[in-house]
Amino acid sequence: MIDLLSSALIVGGLFFYLAGTIGLFRLPDTLCRLHAVTKADNLGLGLLVFGLLLQLNDLLSMLKVLLIWILVLAASAGGGQLIARHVQHQRGDQS
Numbered sequence: 001m002i003d004l005l006s007s008a009l010i011v012g013g014l015f016f017y018l019a020g021t022i023g024l025f026r027l028p029d030t031l032c033r034l035h036a037v038t039k040a041d042n043l044g045l046g047l048l049v050f051g052l053l054l055q056l057n058d059l060l061s062m063l064k065v066l067l068i069w070i071l072v073l074a075a076s077a078g079g080g081q082l083i084a085r086h087v088q089h090q091r092g093d094q095s
Contacts, residue, residue, distance in 0.1 A: 002054050009051030016044030030087045038080045042073060 023036025049069045056062050 006051045006054040009047045009054070013044040013047030013051060016040045016047065020044065031084060034080055034083055034087075038076055042076060045069060045072060 017040065020037045020040025023040065024033050027033045027036055046069070049065055052065055053062055056065065
């Protein structure tokens with residue numbers, strides 16, 4: 001039962017990665033693409049992490065995976081913010 005739930009979470013995560021990739025290629029401008037990629041990838045990574053946590057046996061490995069997830073979320077948020085600010089600056093929006 002745990003293997004089935006783990007597999008479902010991992011497949012769900014891959015689905016969100018695929019959706020973000022499609023959004024990256026199909027959406028019209030940089031900010032829309034950025035939104036699609038960051039939202040879909042963060043949710044996809046969360047599902048992958050929870051799917052992997054169900055397969056891990058020791059607490060240290062679980063903590064490492066959770067730490068990696070938190071660091072990737074922070075890097076994604078920071079990188080997305082920098083890209084969005086750069087795009088707004090290029091467009092002349094100073095809000």
